[in-house]
Amino acid sequence: MQRVTPPLSGERFTVVYRFSGNREDAQAKAWEACIEQTVEFPYELLPAGDIPEQIIGRIESMDAVDENSYEAHISYAVEAAGYDLVQLLNIIFGNTSIKPGVRVEKFELPESMLSRFRGPRFGREGLRTLLNAPERPLLCTALKPMGLSVQDLAQQAYQFALGGIDIIKDDHGLADQVFSPFEERVKRCAEAVERANQQSGYHSFYMPSLGLRADQLLEKALFAKRHGAGGLLVPPGLVGFDSMRMLADNDELNLPVTMHPAFVGSYVTSATNGFSHYALFGQVARLAGADASIYPNWGGRFSFSKQECISIVAGSQDPMGHIKAIFPTPGGGMTFERMPELLEVYGKDVIFLMGGGLHRIKPTLVESSRTIREMVENI
Amino acid sequence: MQRVTPPLSGERFTVVYRFSGNREDAQAKAWEACIEQTVEFPYELLPAGDIPEQIIGRIESMDAVDENSYEAHISYAVEAAGYDLVQLLNIIFGNTSIKPGVRVEKFELPESMLSRFRGPRFGREGLRTLLNAPERPLLCTALKPMGLSVQDLAQQAYQFALGGIDIIKDDHGLADQVFSPFEERVKRCAEAVERANQQSGYHSFYMPSLGLRADQLLEKALFAKRHGAGGLLVPPGLVGFDSMRMLADNDELNLPVTMHPAFVGSYVTSATNGFSHYALFGQVARLAGADASIYPNWGGRFSFSKQECISIVAGSQDPMGHIKAIFPTPGGGMTFERMPELLEVYGKDVIFLMGGGLHRIKPTLVESSRTIREMVENI
Numbered sequence: 001m002q003r004v005t006p007p008l009s010g011e012r013f014t015v016v017y018r019f020s021g022n023r024e025d026a027q028a029k030a031w032e033a034c035i036e037q038t039v040e041f042p043y044e045l046l047p048a049g050d051i052p053e054q055i056i057g058r059i060e061s062m063d064a065v066d067e068n069s070y071e072a073h074i075s076y077a078v079e080a081a082g083y084d085l086v087q088l089l090n091i092i093f094g095n096t097s098i099k100p101g102v103r104v105e106k107f108e109l110p111e112s113m114l115s116r117f118r119g120p121r122f123g124r125e126g127l128r129t130l131l132n133a134p135e136r137p138l139l140c141t142a143l144k145p146m147g148l149s150v151q152d153l154a155q156q157a158y159q160f161a162l163g164g165i166d167i168i169k170d171d172h173g174l175a176d177q178v179f180s181p182f183e184e185r186v187k188r189c190a191e192a193v194e195r196a197n198q199q200s201g202y203h204s205f206y207m208p209s210l211g212l213r214a215d216q217l218l219e220k221a222l223f224a225k226r227h228g229a230g231g232l233l234v235p236p237g238l239v240g241f242d243s244m245r246m247l248a249d250n251d252e253l254n255l256p257v258t259m260h261p262a263f264v265g266s267y268v269t270s271a272t273n274g275f276s277h278y279a280l281f282g283q284v285a286r287l288a289g290a291d292a293s294i295y296p297n298w299g300g301r302f303s304f305s306k307q308e309c310i311s312i313v314a315g316s317q318d319p320m321g322h323i324k325a326i327f328p329t330p331g332g333g334m335t336f337e338r339m340p341e342l343l344e345v346y347g348k349d350v351i352f353l354m355g356g357g358l359h360r361i362k363p364t365l366v367e368s369s370r371t372i373r374e375m376v377e378n379i
Numbered sequence: 380m381q382r383v384t385p386p387l388s389g390e391r392f393t394v395v396y397r398f399s400g401n402r403e404d405a406q407a408k409a410w411e412a413c414i415e416q417t418v419e420f421p422y423e424l425l426p427a428g429d430i431p432e433q434i435i436g437r438i439e440s441m442d443a444v445d446e447n448s449y450e451a452h453i454s455y456a457v458e459a460a461g462y463d464l465v466q467l468l469n470i471i472f473g474n475t476s477i478k479p480g481v482r483v484e485k486f487e488l489p490e491s492m493l494s495r496f497r498g499p500r501f502g503r504e505g506l507r508t509l510l511n512a513p514e515r516p517l518l519c520t521a522l523k524p525m526g527l528s529v530q531d532l533a534q535q536a537y538q539f540a541l542g543g544i545d546i547i548k549d550d551h552g553l554a555d556q557v558f559s560p561f562e563e564r565v566k567r568c569a570e571a572v573e574r575a576n577q578q579s580g581y582h583s584f585y586m587p588s589l590g591l592r593a594d595q596l597l598e599k600a601l602f603a604k605r606h607g608a609g610g611l612l613v614p615p616g617l618v619g620f621d622s623m624r625m626l627a628d629n630d631e632l633n634l635p636v637t638m639h640p641a642f643v644g645s646y647v648t649s650a651t652n653g654f655s656h657y658a659l660f661g662q663v664a665r666l667a668g669a670d671a672s673i674y675p676n677w678g679g680r681f682s683f684s685k686q687e688c689i690s691i692v693a694g695s696q697d698p699m700g701h702i703k704a705i706f707p708t709p710g711g712g713m714t715f716e717r718m719p720e721l722l723e724v725y726g727k728d729v730i731f732l733m734g735g736g737l738h739r740i741k742p743t744l745v746e747s748s749r750t751i752r753e754m755v756e757n758i
Contacts, residue, residue: 240619
């Protein structure tokens with residue numbers, strides 16, 4: 001009998017997968033995942049002992065969801081995930097991502113694993129404190145369109161902040177292009193928002209987009225911090241989930257992080273492969289340190305359903321040990337006209353991200369911003 | 380008329396997308412992508428001039444593929460992609476990843492963009508030189524199963540190398556777990572392969588898996604280099620494509636890189652969203668510096684078709700300016716029995732990755748390795 005050294009704790013974490021097919025298919029797929037996500041080795045050749053008994057995944061339950069899909073709880077040894085996000089995601093969905101007919105619905109981690117993750121540094125409460133907004137819905141907008149000069153973007157930032165938008169972020173398409181280089185943009189936009197705050201008495205902040213080279217990511221984030229950025233917009237699909245976690249965990253940065261969904265869409269556009277919206281935009285976002293999670297709202301330019309958006313809210317706040325609740329941040333085609341409906345669904349614990357729509361409400365950006373600010377202050 | 384500063388070059392790069400739907404649907408989706416991937420802003424509110432004329436995407440052609448899908452060539456200003464991989468991937472598929480019914484088939488970059496990318500440092504020729512194997516198919520295997528001690532893994536590495544396997548890699552599930560910590564594993568396995576080389580006269584190398592924390596990735600890669608690793612296995616789905624590029628570009632490392640497909644499967648499991656196999660495992664892998672690209676072969680444990688695998692070969696070698704051709708590296712359920720069929724399809728410019736299958740050919744790993752080595756030397 002081969003024992004693993006050092007001895008395994010016996011503690012396990014659980015991933016809830018949905019497998020497509022009839023019971024027999026689903027059972028076979030679940031068993032494949034138990035092997036594929038761990039040893040990737042012919043079962044019959046495994047040395048007897050801990051490896052087949054503990055290291056490989058274990059099907060804890062298997063329940064029909066409907067005629068053609070089954071939900072299985074598969075548990076894995078905590079030691080297999082090595083206590084870091086990269087290897088945890090690898091165990092949850094690494095090679096299995098390449099198989100059709102399997103979707104990660106959610107996961108449950110014991111305290112021994114959760115304690116290794118800081119999670120969101122600020123969370124809902126911390127972000128509300130920073131913005132001096134104890135109760136109301138928060139507001140976010142994006143500087144755009146791509147191609148504008150730094151001066152034009154900074155002027156926009158000033159107007160939005162003056163009108164009371166809480167978080168003024170770069171459009172995620174603003175990277176380090178020649179027409180608005182990162183450093184210059186950050187300095188000017190942060191300065192513009194600060195100038196507006198002095199006049200307005202608000203606590204708005206500028207949040208640059210960090211869709212940047214891996215070897216410059218931390219350095220440019222620190223530059224942004226030094227020059228007055230109040231938060232960081234991070235697209236983990238482009239830079240890696242653990243890079244977002246690294247930025248969120250950095251004590252010198254000490255800034256709230258917002259996750260942008262660019263390049264992660266393929267994980268959620270299939271009903272039969274990938275992640276549930278709950279798991280990706282809620283659970284994974286939190287574990288990776290995001291304080292707010294942007295996703296395309298239903299009825300806008302994208303195809304998420306109302307139900308899927310509501311599941312993201314649940315994922316952003318369902319208990320996960322000490323891991324804080326974060327802000328669902330619906331965007332993508334939001335308009336002023338839809339605000340009453342959205343307020344009804346989302347309530348107050350939300351950040352509304354309105355980009356292009358904010359250019360249509362009133363003749364000026366300041367007035368448009370004031371109009372929506374008044375609306376959320378008076379609900 | 381608003382002109383962008385500094386003036387745009389007028390040069391454009393092209394992405395070939397496949398849009399689902401009838402001509403009208405496809406046309407609408409293509410137009411949406413032109414906006415979504417660049418300005419994300421209501422077209423009618425754009426300031427007249429360069430932004431609508433040059434910054435937004437431009438549909439260059441639209442051709443029916445079949446009754447329900449159309450292939451569109453969309454061009455973008457080279458300046459929009461900012462000359463780095465992160466922003467290039469963002470323009471190619473950032474927000475559009477969240478839309479069903481659109482798939483990236485391939486992309487074409489002008490020399491002005493390609494010149495900003497080193498691409499694979501070694502490529503096929505460089506890797507053949509390192510391994511002293513000018514013509515034959517190359518061989519790769521994986522140390523596993525997860526849970527074995529460093530001593531057991533190093534013993535495996537020794538046997539594989541002695542038998543003539545060229546590249547002995549960590550299974551991608553080996554990260555930095557307590558049962559085989561990264562540093563100790565790297566030292567022992569690299570040493571074991573070197574010891575075998577001394578006896579055999581071969582030039583095999585050990586390739587550790589870098590599914591590691593973002594803040595430790597470069598540091599641990601450098602550790603591996605100092606302790607005799609001959610290559611790096613990188614899972615860009617887990618650590619980010621540009622992190623792979625960063626490792627490949629690092630002159631101090633100066634090591635060949637192999638891309639592992641863990642966690643990227645969702646980009647290719649849908650026929651109507653994501654990337655073609657050609658683009659992801661071929662073009663993107665090369666641009667991100669991989670010298671070899673692992674993917675699950677047809678007929679194994681995964682579902683790629685023979686046609687899809689052949690398209691990866693094309694993506695690994697089709698002309699891309701100075702960007703070198705790389706090795707297609709089929710794996711995932713490879714067996715000795717299938718080798719004649721695979722040799723016929725792949726020819727000599729291939730790395731065969733046989734993991735579990737190598738434990739079944741002969742009674743010992745050395746004999747199994749020798750058997751397959753002889754086979755590829757004698758074709």
